Amino acid sequence: MKIYDDLKPLESRLAALELIIGVCLSVLAMTFWYLQILRTDHYRQLSEENRIREAVVKAPRGLVLDRNRRILAENRPSFSIIVRREGITDLTATLEKIRRIPFLNIDTVVTGLAKYKSLPSHVPIVIKEDAGPDEVAFIEARRLELPELAVQVEFKRYYPSPQAVSPVLGYVSEVSEAQLHQSSFKTLRAGDLVGQAGLERRYDALLRGVDGRSREVVNSRGRKISELDRIEPTPGRTVMLTVDMQITEALRTAFQGKVGSAVMLDVRTGEILALVSEPSYDSNVLTGHFSREEWTSILSNPYHPLQNRAINNVHSPGSTFKLTVAIGGLEEGVITPGTTFFCPGSATIYGHTFNCWKAGGHGTMNLHSAIVNSCNVYFYQVGKKLGIERIARYARILGFGSPTGVDLTGEQSGLVPDPQWKKSARGADWYPGETISVAIGQGSLLVSPLQMAYHAALIASSGSTFRPHVLRSYWDATGQVFPNDPREGARAVGISDAVFEQVRDGMWGVVNQGGTGHRAAVAGRDVCGKTGTVQVASKANLKNPGAVSEALKVHSWFVGFAPLDKPEVAVAVFVEHGGAGGETAAPIAKTAFEAYFSLRDDRSKTAS
Amino acid sequence: MIDRRLLVNLDWVLLGSTLLVSIVGVMLVSSASQSLQTGFAEKQASWCAIGLVVMVIAMSIDYHRLADQAPVFYLLVILALMYVLFFGRIISGARSWITLAGFRAQPSEVAKIVLALMLTKYFAEFRQNRVSAREIGAVALIVGIPLLLTAAQPDLGTAVTFLPIAASALILAGMPTRWLVGIICTFLMISLFAWFFLLKDYQKDRLTSFISPEADPKGSGYHSIQSRIAVGSGGFTGKGYTQGTQSRLEFLPARHTDFVFSVLGEEEGFVGTLAVLGLYMLIIQRGFSAARHARDRAGLFLAACLTSLIAFHIIINVGMVAGVLPITGIPLPFLSYGGSFTAVMFVSVGLILNVRMRKTVN
Numbered sequence: 001m002k003i004y005d006d007l008k009p010l011e012s013r014l015a016a017l018e019l020i021i022g023v024c025l026s027v028l029a030m031t032f033w034y035l036q037i038l039r040t041d042h043y044r045q046l047s048e049e050n051r052i053r054e055a056v057v058k059a060p061r062g063l064v065l066d067r068n069r070r071i072l073a074e075n076r077p078s079f080s081i082i083v084r085r086e087g088i089t090d091l092t093a094t095l096e097k098i099r100r101i102p103f104l105n106i107d108t109v110v111t112g113l114a115k116y117k118s119l120p121s122h123v124p125i126v127i128k129e130d131a132g133p134d135e136v137a138f139i140e141a142r143r144l145e146l147p148e149l150a151v152q153v154e155f156k157r158y159y160p161s162p163q164a165v166s167p168v169l170g171y172v173s174e175v176s177e178a179q180l181h182q183s184s185f186k187t188l189r190a191g192d193l194v195g196q197a198g199l200e201r202r203y204d205a206l207l208r209g210v211d212g213r214s215r216e217v218v219n220s221r222g223r224k225i226s227e228l229d230r231i232e233p234t235p236g237r238t239v240m241l242t243v244d245m246q247i248t249e250a251l252r253t254a255f256q257g258k259v260g261s262a263v264m265l266d267v268r269t270g271e272i273l274a275l276v277s278e279p280s281y282d283s284n285v286l287t288g289h290f291s292r293e294e295w296t297s298i299l300s301n302p303y304h305p306l307q308n309r310a311i312n313n314v315h316s317p318g319s320t321f322k323l324t325v326a327i328g329g330l331e332e333g334v335i336t337p338g339t340t341f342f343c344p345g346s347a348t349i350y351g352h353t354f355n356c357w358k359a360g361g362h363g364t365m366n367l368h369s370a371i372v373n374s375c376n377v378y379f380y381q382v383g384k385k386l387g388i389e390r391i392a393r394y395a396r397i398l399g400f401g402s403p404t405g406v407d408l409t410g411e412q413s414g415l416v417p418d419p420q421w422k423k424s425a426r427g428a429d430w431y432p433g434e435t436i437s438v439a440i441g442q443g444s445l446l447v448s449p450l451q452m453a454y455h456a457a458l459i460a461s462s463g464s465t466f467r468p469h470v471l472r473s474y475w476d477a478t479g480q481v482f483p484n485d486p487r488e489g490a491r492a493v494g495i496s497d498a499v500f501e502q503v504r505d506g507m508w509g510v511v512n513q514g515g516t517g518h519r520a521a522v523a524g525r526d527v528c529g530k531t532g533t534v535q536v537a538s539k540a541n542l543k544n545p546g547a548v549s550e551a552l553k554v555h556s557w558f559v560g561f562a563p564l565d566k567p568e569v570a571v572a573v574f575v576e577h578g579g580a581g582g583e584t585a586a587p588i589a590k591t592a593f594e595a596y597f598s599l600r601d602d603r604s605k606t607a608s
Numbered sequence: 609m610i611d612r613r614l615l616v617n618l619d620w621v622l623l624g625s626t627l628l629v630s631i632v633g634v635m636l637v638s639s640a641s642q643s644l645q646t647g648f649a650e651k652q653a654s655w656c657a658i659g660l661v662v663m664v665i666a667m668s669i670d671y672h673r674l675a676d677q678a679p680v681f682y683l684l685v686i687l688a689l690m691y692v693l694f695f696g697r698i699i700s701g702a703r704s705w706i707t708l709a710g711f712r713a714q715p716s717e718v719a720k721i722v723l724a725l726m727l728t729k730y731f732a733e734f735r736q737n738r739v740s741a742r743e744i745g746a747v748a749l750i751v752g753i754p755l756l757l758t759a760a761q762p763d764l765g766t767a768v769t770f771l772p773i774a775a776s777a778l779i780l781a782g783m784p785t786r787w788l789v790g791i792i793c794t795f796l797m798i799s800l801f802a803w804f805f806l807l808k809d810y811q812k813d814r815l816t817s818f819i820s821p822e823a824d825p826k827g828s829g830y831h832s833i834q835s836r837i838a839v840g841s842g843g844f845t846g847k848g849y850t851q852g853t854q855s856r857l858e859f860l861p862a863r864h865t866d867f868v869f870s871v872l873g874e875e876e877g878f879v880g881t882l883a884v885l886g887l888y889m890l891i892i893q894r895g896f897s898a899a900r901h902a903r904d905r906a907g908l909f910l911a912a913c914l915t916s917l918i919a920f921h922i923i924i925n926v927g928m929v930a931g932v933l934p935i936t937g938i939p940l941p942f943l944s945y946g947g948s949f950t951a952v953m954f955v956s957v958g959l960i961l962n963v964r965m966r967k968t969v970n
Binding site: 021219 | 776780782840902916922
């Protein structure tokens with residue numbers, strides 16, 4: 001038996017030890033009270049944000065059909081390789097892993113990560129589009145080693161015949177930084193795809209649809225465990241165009257590598273049946289998240305294929321403008337159909353000598369023969385009598401100097417010069433000789449091929465045609481069809497039918513009475529038209545007269561309609577450096593007329 | 609083996625609360641390991657059973673006999689620690705495991721008990737009111753050797769848990785104030801030295817991230833934030849057993865081991881955390897009560913050192929879960945999944961019960 005030890009002094013130390021521990025545990029209990037009672041809403045929200053991910057369910061973009069329901073733009077499933085940024089714990093390690101994957105481009109990944117910094121980290125970033133089956137298998141097989149990479153099925157815009165449709169349809173690519181700041185794109189986020197040109201851009205709101213949303217439960221590695229709820233996307237509307245792809249393709253074939261553009265309009269409705277701009281480009285190359293290598297070849301092409309030459313480019317109208325002067329002269333009464341002028345090959349007006357294109361002169365010309373022969377001297381005289389103000393007024397009434405209002409992007413106004421314009425734009429007074437130049441379509445006049453086709457349609461319809469347009473109708477998933485009403489934007493012309501009839505007769509003669517446009521003639525179709533040849537006299541060419549190059553050749557125009565009685569279609573063809581209008585542009589117009597009439601007859605046969 | 613008379617003094621409250629916490633532990637491990645392979649809860653349950661057996665053994669043998677054998681245990685543990693340093697299995701970066709007759713065990717866990725017994729033995733016959741440099745030096749040596757060996761594995765977390773055993777023994781033995789100040793200063797200097805020369809980057813990250821976990825939420829602060837989100841989102845009543853999203857969707861790290869208390873907080877809410885903290889307080893209070901009523905100095909030292917050891921684990925781990933202390937990888941007694949650790953905690957309770965049973969002879 002041991003002697004009892006005095007443990008009294010130890011008891012207070014024991015108490016101190018117990019107190020320290022007790023205080024610590026009490027503080028911890030208070031911490032939990034703080035976390036679980038006072039801050040519980042805050043942490044509950046954080047835990048919800050942890051587990052619930054909102055994913056965008058992309059709305060499929062609307063289909064685009066031609067007037068015969070041929071598919072011009074559709075959506076094709078494509079495998080994309082994506083990066084989930086929330087799954088990245090060590091960026092350098094992830095980049096190193098990606099670097100070792102042969103088919104991924106590390107630069108795309110690095111720039112992508114920088115570009116989409118603003119997006120929430122659960123929004124995946126596409127680092128490769130159109131992954132092949134081997135590449136998809138490669139990524140899928142490495143889900144454990146590469147948890148931050150995944151394969152995602154996306155619907156990618158696809159154009160079955162891209163070269164033929166690109167001038168009208170444009171293309172779809174990622175919304176740009178600048179566009180994101182515009183109000184019309186305010187619902188979009190970086191990385192979203194939008195129409196960037198043509199119809200895709202003009203009707204982006206119709207085609208885009210409304211994205212859906214799904215809320216998913218995810219685990220800490222961002223893997224989807226289940227779906228909480230889902231709002232289905234509203235698909236974009238199906239858009240039917242006025243365009244007839246068969247006519248378009250016939251026209252493209254007729255161009256045979258020439259540079260230029262052509263437009264065919266339905267005179268009765270203003271529908272654009274064909275719009276061609278050559279050279280064209282492959283819109284599939286430009287569509288998507290990334291610009292492919294072919295992008296540079298499109299950009300560096302000296303003929304700028306991205307321009308829609310029918311509406312983005314304006315040129316001097318040349319002799320086709322004589323129709324405007326003729327209409328103005330008749331309507332204003334300064335001439336009658338019987339008024340004659342003598343053409344000796346040149347005329348001296350306001351102290352200057354103006355030449356006719358025919359050196360020996362045409363002799364005595366009335367209105368009809370002056371149009372058929374495109375006699376300059378006749379129109380110098382009419383132009384002088386009309387004066388610039390009235391010429392300009394009729395030019396504007398007949399479709400020039402302002403956009404036609406076509407539903408495509410980037411339409412140019414062109415230019416109808418008058419003294420007021422010259423004063424403000426050039427700071428100089430109009431001099432009378434300029435009026436004479438304008439009367440035969442030279443001088444500062446600028447028109448686009450679409451304006452020219454519209455002009456022809458106005459003449460053909462005695463001013464009753466409608467605004468040119470490419471949208472025929474559209475419908476949504478419910479099947480409700482919304483037709484485009486072309487009557488809005490139709491303009492009052494106020495020129496008598498008899499005047500138009502005189503000019504139409506002249507145009508018939510141009511094609512069918514041995515005139516400059518005889519190469520456009522189609523047997524039995526009474527094609528009417530007018531040719532134009534535009535001198536290319538740039539300073540560069542004048543400095544270097546020895547080089548008779550392609551660039552020195554004149555531009556050629558053909559503008560016309562058919563048939564003479566009850567006109568149906570109007571055409572404008574412009575070939576850059578094509579030579580005389582009658583030689584290059586007129587045969588292309590002929591192809592268009594032939595295509596139109598043979599298709600029309602075929603269809604009426606099958607219909608009946 | 610156990611004298612029937614001794615059972616009269618068995619502390620049923622301590623035993624009961626220990627068993628209760630252990631049952632909660634098995635349930636939490638079961639909930640937390642849903643997304644892992646199965647079998648964790650069953651294993652934890654069997655370790656508790658083994659723990660109960662060794663606990664009964666620990667309370668049966670008179671603690672005086674155990675303390676007398678302390679130097680032998682001490683020597684064996686030092687040898688085992690040296691052995692694992694060279695031949696041990698590496699698990700989660702530390703060479704700390706030894707395989708004995710098919711069982712894997714961590715000598716560093718066993719060292720906790722042995723140190724308590726060794727210091728008990730050392731101070732059993734110490735009759736002065738204040739310790740002197742000699743005693744402090746001796747304690748530093750006794751604790752220092754296994755501490756350095758464990759730290760070298762490297763398992764800094766376990767090594768640190770040896771300190772409260774030494775600290776409580778010295779405080780009980782009568783620590784002069786100037787020594788206390790001196791030791792704290794020395795400790796700070798060693799910490800600074802370790803910070804600049806010894807600690808590896810991941811260890812530093814873990815220690816600093818608790819100060820501002822939001823600074824690098826995806827990096828070293830991630831675990832701390834996720835733990836706080838789990839606990840805080842539990843609210844008053846919790847999300848329900850096995851319904852914790854932070855745990856189920858794997859946002860919580862080490863949820864069946866070091867962060868098991870986060871699972872409790874998320875699924876059972878403030879009610880659950882308070883209940884378990886209450887049980888812990890009960891265990892600690894009964895531990896100190898055993899020390900207070902010990903028949904002699906040896907009993908007092910043994911019960912107090914082991915109670916301090918248990919309390920230290922609880923405070924450091926729960927503090928880490930609450931995000932107020934750094935992440936150190938110190939497990940939670942009776943709740944965290946782990947064989948050696950669970951067994952050692954049961955042995956500690958067994959020894960406290962041992963002291964209690966053999967209180968003042970009537």
